[in-house]
Amino acid sequence: MKPFVFTLRQEPAHRVDLSGLAPDRISGRSAAEIEKIEIGTTKTVIRVGDVFRVDTGDPGVVRFEGGSSRFDLVGSRLLPDHSVHVVGDVGAQLGRLAKGGRITVTGSAGAYAASGNAGALIEIGGDVGSFLAAPLAGELGGMSGGRVIVRGNAGMRAGDRLRRGVIVIEGEAGENLGSRMIAGSVVALGAVKGRIGYLNRRGSIVLAKACDPGPTYIDCGSHNLTYAGLLARSLRSDSPRAAAVLLCKLRRYGGDTAVYGKGEILTPE
């Protein structure tokens, strides 16, 4: 069955909230009904029909032909066995609170992508903004499951308060990667800046390029970790480069000893 397609007519003048176009929320509705859904976030009324041409299809497979950095909350609360594919860019909070399924974006994503993600596989072809997989203000925990693959660069504080799941950043990572991590794993293949794993409790941060982990991470020697082998096998199809790094003998820096101290930064020898 062909996918449910939203084809971009024109980029909206204001930011729009696309959380209402998740597969489970458009199921059973006609194209005319969907075109009337209000998606504006300002005083200006913007409806789906103003931005997209709607071609109905399998609501479990939603496709956006054309993106915009003003498209917020794409794939929000996505359910397992559903998928959202965007040809182009998206705005903030991509895959916010997704429970499962798969979200792919060929372009770049804004801030707070994968925030609150609990199980979705989110793949971003371009760059991603700050606070990847981080909690919104007032929330205690970040991403709690699933996987995020960023082919480009990530902004600052990627993986902030990560609780579970895996983040792979194939490009460069901004300042304070893995800040306040609770658990989970972050793999960064490009250069990293600033403090790494600041106040990390039990999380694993794998860095392809050697860096100074700072005084609160303590060298624990080089090891062949079974966990790294398992993660490498699991990431083999999503990010072969990340898998290759994980298969190396890894130097383990235990920390952040400023807090719990059970986390780690791993870098190839």
Added chain:
Amino acid sequence: MSEIVRNGVRIDESFAEAFPMSGTGILITGPNAKWARQAAETMTGFATSVIGCGCEAGIDYELSPEETPDGRPGVRVLLFAMSSKDAEKQLVNRLGQCVLTCPGSAVYSTVPGEFEIKVGDAVRQFGDKWQTSKVVDGRRFWRVPVMDGEFFCEARVGLTKKSVGGGNLLVMGADWESTMRATEAGVAAVRDVPDAIAPFPGGIVRSGSKVGSQYKGMGASTNDAYCPTLRGVTNSALDADIGCVLEIVIDGLTDAAVSAAMRAGLKAIIDMGPEKGAKRIGAGNYGGKLGPFHYHLKDLLP
């Protein structure tokens, strides 16, 4: 009793009577095949019969590094017990004493059963609060620091109550050598069937038992009807040309696995023929009233 003949081997019109069991399976990986197998062999030692060992366990098959979750050589082990509680107790004990202790080992669940045994959740406490958990692809694992690195163990493994224990083949030949030759061929074929094990030494038991004893308090005793040295003085089931009987006992995760294993074993023994191997094949049962699974030899013939 012997009316069917295949390739010169007489087949009893009998059946193996088997029982429901709780079964579980784990994959043990190691830095190399030797140490993966060492962990598996240690864990499945003293696990021939639930009567005295608490469980029946054995190696199901070996996996190449390409086939395991962590890219290391692996061995799949199956463990069966009479109740899920017994299976849990035996698995946790054996994991803690035989696999955790084995250099380089890691443990993964391989049975998507209806129930779960909290193995990693029990063994993790050995980490004395240095252990950490990781969730990969929805499965939780524990990393327990040990002296050679980390013991990596899945938090929970599946357990199924649809397992079957007690499938069997009685291999009867002229002497020990020919009977052993046929039985070994049968065991090799049984071991090629996934989800089934032959838990006795080398897959073979020579002390088949009957229910009851002349001694009080003995629930089982030697199956005198199949003891060749008693052929003339007891109500023997053996023909004049039978000088040795060996048994292959089979446990499987499913009814179909036991059936397939018995079928494979039968074929291998029959293919060898009576000159080099067995002259007759039978199966052990208790009259059909105790176990709900009946595997009739005539239905499993090649």
